[in-house]
Amino acid sequence: MTSDRVIIGRVTEEVLSMLSLSYGEKEIVLWKDRIKYLDKHRADFSSDEAFEKHIKLIPQIIEKPDYVGLHPKGDSIQYIKRIDELMLVAVRISNNKNWAFRSSYPISQETFDTYIASGSVKRVDEDS
Numbered sequence: 533m534t535s536d537r538v539i540i541g542r543v544t545e546e547v548l549s550m551l552s553l554s555y556g557e558k559e560i561v562l563w564k565d566r567i568k569y570l571d572k573h574r575a576d577f578s579s580d581e582a583f584e585k586h587i588k589l590i591p592q593i594i595e596k597p598d599y600v601g602l603h604p605k606g607d608s609i610q611y612i613k614r615i616d617e618l619m620l621v622a623v624r625i626s627n628n629k630n631w632a633f634r635s636s637y638p639i640s641q642e643t644f645d646t647y648i649a650s651g652s653v654k655r656v657d658e659d660s
Contacts (some may be wrong), residue, residue, distance in 0.1 A: 536564040541594030543609065543623065543631060550654050551602055551609065553625070560594060560623050562633040573637040577617065587617050590636055593621045603651030608634055612653060618644050 543558045570587055577583040581589065597611040603622065609631075611621040622634040647653040
C-alpha cells in the first residue's frame with residue numbers, strides 16, 4: 533500500500549445485494565487528495581470537535597451503517613448513520629479493483645426523511 537491512500541472499509545455483499553448491484557466485495561480507498569474535500573464540510577457540523585469526531589468514525593459508518601442507498605445518478609453508494617448528527621458517507625462506484633471514498637458530511641433530518649419517503653435509502657438489518 534502506498535502512503536497516498538488508506539483502506540477505510542469494504543463494500544459488503546449484503547450492501548451490494550440490498551442495492552441490487554452485481555459487483556463482488558470491494559475495498560474502499562481514501563486517497564490523500566480527498567482530505568481537503570472533507571475539510572470543506574467542517575462548517576456543516578455543530579463544532580470543530582463534532583467534525584473531528586464524525587470524520588474519525590467514517591470506517592465505523594461504512595462497517596455498520598443504519599441505512600444505505602444509491603445516489604440518484606447511480607454513481608455512488610451512500611452510507612448513513614446517526615451518531616450525534618446524521619452522517620452520510622459517499623463511495624464512488626467503478627469497475628476498478630477498489631472503490632473510492634468521495635465525501636462525508638452531515639445531512640438534515642428533513643433530507644433524511646425525504647430519502648426514506650422516496651425509498652432511495654434502505655434500513656440495514658442490525659443483526660447483519
